[in-house]
Amino acid sequence: MSPQLIANIVVLAAIYALVSAGYVLVYRVSHVLNLAHGELMMIGAYILVATAGLFSGNPILALLLAAVSGLVMGLVVYAVLMRWLTGEAVLAAVLVTIALGILLRGLSILIWTTQQFYPAAIFGWRNPPVHILPGVQISVASLAIVALTIIVYAALFLFLQFTAWGVRMRAAGQNPLLAEQRGIRLHAVYALAWGLSTFTASLAGMLLSLDSGVESTMATIGLKAFPAALVGGLDSLFGALVGALIVAAAEIAAIQFVNPLLSDVVPFLVLLLVLAVRPWGLFGSREQLDRV
Amino acid sequence: MxxxxxxxxxxxxxxxxxxxxxxxxxxxxxxxxxxxxxxxxxxxxxxxxxxxxxxxxxxxxxxxxxxxxxxxxxxxxxxxxxxxxxxxxxxxIVLVPERDKVFPNLTVAENLTVAATRRASSAERRRLDELVFALFPALAPLRARLAGLLSGGERQMLAFGSAIVCKPELLxxxxxxxxxxPVVVDDLARRxxxxxxxxxxxxxxxxxxxxxxxxxxxxxxxxxxxxxxxxxxxxxxxxxxxxxxxxxxxxxxxxxxxxxxxxxxxxxxxxxxxx
Missing domain, CATH: 3.40.50.300 (P-loop containing nucleotide triphosphate hydrolases)
Structure with a gap:
């Protein structure tokens, strides 16, 4: 395998990992599978298009504003939609996220049409390839994605492991009733999980759009990152990282050695294979198989 | 009384x-x-x-x-x-429940930090933490152990501990x-x-x-x-x-x-x- 191929796998794995972190966060805390995650990521990218248009002279401000909007987006989705479904059947909540996804896809076409936007061009940024090793080159934006994925995962790990609110999020996922009895406001914890989930998804969407633009089909990346989260086991961040690597490696290998048209199919083939052998994923908890 | x-x-x-x-x-x-x-x-x-x-x-x-x-x-x-x-x-008003009284995938120490209460100042919180280990010295060497691995008696002690750090007025x-x-029960009753x-x-x-x-x-x-x-x-x-x-x-x-x-x-x- 050539070094360039490995670099491509790492970049793709970083994208999948960054997106699937959001699936894991929401699932781990509320056992809800957010099937609108890809659409929310796409909206995050479109928000960057909007803020870039408003503040084309000040890219930092535009990026910051878009990132904060990504966080607020999750809080709003929880407050106006998902909040009313806590305590109801998980299936109902999952169906609502499917409906939300369809709604967001329709709305985004109404607002932004199917045209492709390049926020990087609005800033006047170029996206030159860099030689990280002799004969290995990736784009600057891809490099940023890899770096950001590492930062996000490190931050999430430290947050969940060592801060009181991180421990509370883990506790609420295990036993919501006891969490409430220990003074934890479940709605606050769930809203936080949704906010962090759409925040990381928006970061992924923003960087992807800086790399290769955004159009109405970006949501499929969310769909393809879903197998990465499932392969690793939906409740494990470490599993999502490994799952992303496996799915990305399989996809790049299929593109390189078999047929580029397979790229959209391979993640799901990997998923079927893993679920047949280990239905709870590679690193998931065995008892948490009440997934929908 | x-x-x-x-x-x-x-x-x-x-x-x-x-x-x-x-x-x-x-x-x-x-x-x-x-x-x-x-x-x-x-x-x-x-x-x-x-x-x-x-x-x-x-x-x-x-x-x-x-x-x-x-x-x-x-x-x-x-x-x-x-x-x-x-x-x-x-x-x-803090409850020690009958079943599922601790978070099994959290450590003993995390089961205590998890409690969210604005009733206790951080100084009070530290004092309550110390009180838990003073009341239940058996928990002290188990701080880093997952609560799911504790015995029934240890679980009950931890459940009391995590209720105490909520600063109850009515337990x-x-x-x-x-x-x-029975020995464990007598001991808990005294506690x-x-x-x-x-x-x-x-x-x-x-x-x-x-x-x-x-x-x-x-x-x-x-x-x-x-x-x-x-x-x-x-x-x-x-x-x-x-x-x-x-x-x-x-x-x-x-x-x-x-x-x-x-x-x-x-x-x-x-x-x-x-x-």
Whole structure:
């Protein structure tokens, strides 16, 4: 395998990992599978298009504003939609996220049409390839994605492991009733999980759009990152990282050695294979198989 | 210690009715009083409604599908029925549940940090943390262990610990003795009295083991099929023949096994209740 191929796998794995972190966060805390995650990521990218248009002279401000909007987006989705479904059947909540996804896809076409936007061009940024090793080159934006994925995962790990609110999020996922009895406001914890989930998804969407633009089909990346989260086991961040690597490696290998048209199919083939052998994923908890 | 009638109760429950799934009524009008800094026991058989009463005080969440449908719960004079558990914990009503009393995938130390309460300042919080390990020294070497790997007795200690760091004013204990060895139960019973002394708090205890409950408590209520059927100072209840017969197993040969079956007999105890 050539070094360039490995670099491509790492970049793709970083994208999948960054997106699937959001699936894991929401699932781990509320056992809800957010099937609108890809659409929310796409909206995050479109928000960057909007803020870039408003503040084309000040890219930092535009990026910051878009990132904060990504966080607020999750809080709003929880407050106006998902909040009313806590305590109801998980299936109902999952169906609502499917409906939300369809709604967001329709709305985004109404607002932004199917045209492709390049926020990087609005800033006047170029996206030159860099030689990280002799004969290995990736784009600057891809490099940023890899770096950001590492930062996000490190931050999430430290947050969940060592801060009181991180421990509370883990506790609420295990036993919501006891969490409430220990003074934890479940709605606050769930809203936080949704906010962090759409925040990381928006970061992924923003960087992807800086790399290769955004159009109405970006949501499929969310769909393809879903197998990465499932392969690793939906409740494990470490599993999502490994799952992303496996799915990305399989996809790049299929593109390189078999047929580029397979790229959209391979993640799901990997998923079927893993679920047949280990239905709870590679690193998931065995008892948490009440997934929908 | 006995109830002083003129003092204001910390917890006053009047004619409390609770329904599950909108139809199944689990409590039919329970009335009880818990005076400040006393230990009150709520005893009765399995399914009598003791846990439901305690859960109603602590608060239900959506998945319980349970509601207070009548009557009132007053804590320090304020009505709190159908308030969410986190709000009641913030008021100082903290429950040690019967089952699932710790977070199994968190360590012992994390089970203590998890408690979110704005009642305690960070200095107070540190003091409460120290108090937990002073009351339950057995937990100290287990700080880094996952709670799921603890023994039943250690779990119960940790459950008390995580309730204590919430800075309770009223501690609700659901089944102190269930599934524990008698030695462990005796030890825990002493600790409950120590907790009351150290923190100056009030305890409402639900127990199937009437002997244990009446040994710890100052005052007791006997509940059967969702009704309070008997109440009185714990020492007095211990001496009553019906209690000895039905719950303490001290007498044999009588066919009557439930207090309600005795209702038609003239009741003459000071705390007798008839409906």
């Amino acid at each position: 006995t109830n002083v009638p003129q003092a204001a109760p910390l917890l006053a429950i009047d004619d409390l009715r609770v329904a599950y799934h909108r139809v199944a009524v689990a409590l039919h009008g329970v009335t009880l009083r818990v005076m400040p800094q006393t230990i009150v026991a709520l005893v009765g058989n399995n399914g009598a409604g003791k846990t439901t009463a305690l859960r109603a005080i602590s608060g239900f969440i959506g998945v319980d599908d349970a509601r207070v449908i009548g009557g009132s719960i007053r804590f320090a004079g304020r009505r709190i029925e159908n308030e969410p558990p986190h709000a009641n914990t913030a008021r100082g 609700l204990v659901d089944e102190l003795s269930l599934g524990l060895a 409950v009295r120590a907790i009351r002394r150290e923190l100056g708090i009030t305890v409402l205890l639900v127990e199937q083991n009437v002997g244990v409950a009446l040994a710890i408590a100052d005052y007791g209520y006997v509940i059967e099929s969702g009704h309070v059927v008997l109440e009185g100072p714990a020492g007095e209840l211990r001496g009553r023949p019906e209690i000895q017969q039905f719950y303490l197993g001290l007498a044999t040969g009588n066919q009557v096994r439930r207090y309600r079956a005795l209702r038609e007999r003239p009741a003459n105890g000071p705390g007798d209740r008839r409906q």
